[in-house]
Amino acid sequence: MTQFIRTNPILLSSAGALLMTFIWSGWIILSRAGVQSSLTPEDLTVIRFGTATLVALPFSLRYNWKKLSLHKAVIVSLGCGFPYTMFSFYGLQGVKAANAGVIVNGLLPVPGMILAFVVLKERSTKSRMLAILLILAANMIMMGDLSQLSSHGIGWLMLFGASLVFSSYMFLGKRWGFTTRDVLAFLPVINIVIFLPWWFLTDSGISQAPWSDLLLQASYQGVLVSIIALLLTFYALKHIGAMTLSIYFSFVPFVTAILAWIILKEHLSTAEIAGILLCSAGLFLYAYNGRQKTAKSS
Template sequence: MTTSISSHYSGYAAAWAIVFVWSFWLIVSRIANDSGLTIYDLAAMRYGLAALVAVPLCLYYKPWRGLRLTQIALLSFILGPVYILFVFSGFLYAPAAHGGIFMNGVLPLFSILFGIVLVRTAPSLRQVLGATLILASAIVLAWDAVVTSGANAWIGDLFFVIGALFFSSFIVLSERWNLGAMQIIFCGTVVNAVLYLPVWALWLPSGLASAPLGPLLLQAVYQGFVPNLIGLLFIAHASRTIGNGNTSSILAAVPGGGALLGVLILGESLSPISIAALISLTVGLLISVRRRSL
């Protein structure tokens, strides 16, 4: 009984740790613009440094067993450079707060669309209501960004939405194929490191040699290890101990967390309209969560 209670609390702790990890990742990715590093450098760190840890683990567990070549190719592409370069490009145009709003925030919308198209599953009234709130909030936030953050902020928002589309596809495939953590790490990290790093080293622009040591180390540690490896382990533990529904409910705090850290750390401003829309978005996320446990 004590072990069960302890595991329960550790699951909630892991879920809230993910909120902080992802919220702070938005800030770290936003300030990368001032470090001299290019978005291609950030992608190289994401795949290359994580592969240093992932390769020994994959050689031990051999996660490619049970995966078809087409599955490896598709999953690697979805989690690959195209996806992450769209996301990093979004931070060149839009505030950090918008990363959480337009990546994490719109995931339930894509989940409903994929459910309708792929498995012919009609959304529940609860999901429709939540999705309506999310969509309305996102439109208001996008409009307000053009007014308060500059005419090009919508470009960053669009890039974030494309990133959310990729990530939603990953969620659908991981559920349909019942993928394990090591299989995801293998496709998302090792395969992409092998494919992307030579291209980056030979042809893509880099600011690695001239970047200040402090910002370089921050980006290396956070982009290379924290979201890809630590975040994945936290998600796996939280989903296993407290269920997908509870985990998703807590992750609804990511857009708000990113916005709050953007204000506190970067000095980004949120208008009253944006604050109201952000609250509405969070409510929509909570409503749209499917309450089920593992």
Template sequence: MSAPAHPLIGWFAALGVIFIWSGWVVVSRLGVVQTLTIYDMVALRFVVATVAVAPFVWRYWPRNLRWWQIFLISCGQGVPYLLLAFGGFQFAPASHAGIMMNGTLPVFAAILGWIWLKDRPDTWKVAGMAVILVGCALIGWDRDTGGVAPNAWIGHLMFIGSALFIAINMIGTKAWQLTPMQAMVCIPTVNLAWFGLLYLAFLPKAVQAAPWSEIILQGAYQGLGPSVVAVLLFTTAVRSIGPSATAAMMAMVPGMVALLAIPVLGEWPSLLAWAGLFLATGGILLAAGWRPVKV
């Protein structure tokens, strides 16, 4: 196992993830409201990513882990996570996704870290989680933001479910000391191995009807951004500065998503959404270790 990177590298890695994830939420929401099915988007992601990492699979495959450990970590940023996220985009706007997914992520990370790694959260972290839940509750009531469907609550539940899978990936990566290169090669290959056949045989497709511009955008961004570059950066951050600090950096994602969604998707957040965003961001920072006063 390689040693964890210097903390400064970890912070820069987390910053890179913020930019990629913010763009991913907006690009994914755009893809869902266009021609491709969510299954097309998942398939494009893992086909492109697997081709990109193919030269490194043999060298960096995590042979020190058991098959179920590899499968669990891979699903954490794999098909279940993506289907829940993409499914949620069909009911709720990008700003809701940014808050629900990134807001509940540190909550799940703290709970799983307590159970799995015996890392008990302190009072400030618990307070932060409570603030996050209040912010998410406000988002649950929001029906005035552009792009909100009447049954947006379905999308909200899907976003929360996707955050749980990411938290499983984070804690598993930390517990089993998965390196960035190992994560990069196993996540797309494992998911394509079992999802590819299922997609070709049974799932609805719209690739033939979609314009090439849409296919290239989704394939390139989904397959190279979150699946390759972000996995490297994300795993580096988790191993260097830890799951909680990495989750804290994600506090910047909801705000960036909300701002990007205005010009790209025309989704203007309501006042209730901005209030939920403000609370969730503050709660994420508290849950991840930031303190408003010296203690």
């Protein structure tokens, strides 16, 4: 039985995709807790990419930098780099973790579909359009009534920004053919080199944070999310494909809401629960439709 598991890439990829769902959800929870401590969004960002750079240093030193298209590497790095984390962290200062799971992860297919249409001239199916409408409806529900715009509007805009830049990373990373080794080698390094000067100019709360918090953020943000999750994602993409992987990711908003309720004691209204379920349904429909389309074309 053990030997079967070890030699079955489909099973291992599925297990990795399931783990990724919890890693991504846990990242939202940990980041929400982090920005409510003495740590600033700039602190969390420098901890993330500083740690990731140290861990990925062996890959970076052995990497053939001469073959790299620098402008493409910078664009992809920023898509999954400090613009994404800064948008996310500032958004999480005022928006609950469960809401962030819907806004950031739920909106990912929308700019992805727009980029595919504009760049690749790829038309979407009716089922996918329905899925997009469900996702947008879920986001409207999670935002609540218009009276909340004054208190949460900036946070929502920040999370929208996070979703937009991360979509560009997924689209361009695949289009330009970057591999796991490429991204491991240049993404942390490029981000820490560009962001570090800015961090020195800002106020920091690192000196006031307990060592336990710093170690937790460094290990989760810099190692689990930036290194291990990246390896799991590329392994799963290779063996089960992007569409199947995205089906697993469709449960991120739901899992995030459950974890936020358990860990952060964030209570949800009936409308927010409906929004989370609607977003998960829309993401699942979007991913499932894409998988069916891929199967028919192969």
